[in-house]
Amino acid sequence: MKITIRDNGIGIPVKHLHKVFDPYFSTKEKGSGLGLAVAISVIEKHGGKITVASDLGKGTEFQLFLPASAQRVISTKPRGNHPCRKTGTILVMDDEITVRESVSTMLGAIGFRVETTENGEEAIAAYSQAFVNNKHYDIVILDLTVPGAMGGEEAIRLNQTNTSFNCCPSQRLR
Numbered sequence: 001m002k003i004t005i006r007d008n009g010i011g012i013p014v015k016h017l018h019k020v021f022d023p024y025f026s027t028k029e030k031g032s033g034l035g036l037a038v039a040i041s042v043i044e045k046h047g048g049k050i051t052v053a054s055d056l057g058k059g060t061e062f063q064l065f066l067p068a069s070a071q072r073v074i075s076t077k078p079r080g081n082h083p084c085r086k087t088g089t090i091l092v093m094d095d096e097i098t099v100r101e102s103v104s105t106m107l108g109a110i111g112f113r114v115e116t117t118e119n120g121e122e123a124i125a126a127y128s129q130a131f132v133n134n135k136h137y138d139i140v141i142l143d144l145t146v147p148g149a150m151g152g153e154e155a156i157r158l159n160q161t162n163t164s165f166n167c168c169p170s171q172r173l174r
Helices: 035-045 097-109 120-132 152-161
Strands: 002-006 049-055 059-065 089-093 113-117 139-142
Touching: 035 049, 089 097, 089 120, 097 113, 113 120, 120 139, 120 152, 139 152
Parallel strands: 089 113, 089 139
Antiparallel strands: 002 059, 049 059
C-alpha cells in the first residue's frame, strides 16, 4: 500500500533533506525533532519504507510504503458496538497545541474526559489540584521534552522527590 502526504509549504532545503529522519534534528525553534524519527522507526518495523522529496517554495511530499496482507480480514465484532468505548479522566501535557487538541479530540471521541496542560509545571499543578479536590486522573500522558520549560521527564523526577506537593506518595505522577 502506498500513502502520499503532500503540502504546499515552503519546502525543505536540499542540505536538510538527508537529516529529516534523524532523531532530534529540527529547524524549528519549538520542535523536538522526534516526530519523523518515530515515524520512520514504526514504518520500518512494520516492513515498510518512507521517502521524502521537496521543492523549495513549492512544498514537500512524503511517500509511505507499507506491505499489504494477502489474507482477507473479516471482522468478528458486531457492527454498532464501539469496541473502544471508555470512561475516565486523562491529563495530557504537550507544548504543541495541535498535539493537545488532536489527542483530546481522539480520546474524547471514545468517552474519556480530557484535561490539557502546556508544560510540566502546569501538569504538576493540575495533578496536585485534582488531589486536593479529591479527584484523580486515570491516565497521565506527558511530553518528554518541552523546549524552554519543564518537560515530562523532569516533572516526574521532581514530583517523585519533592514532598511539598499536595499529593500523597501513592498518588504522585508516574
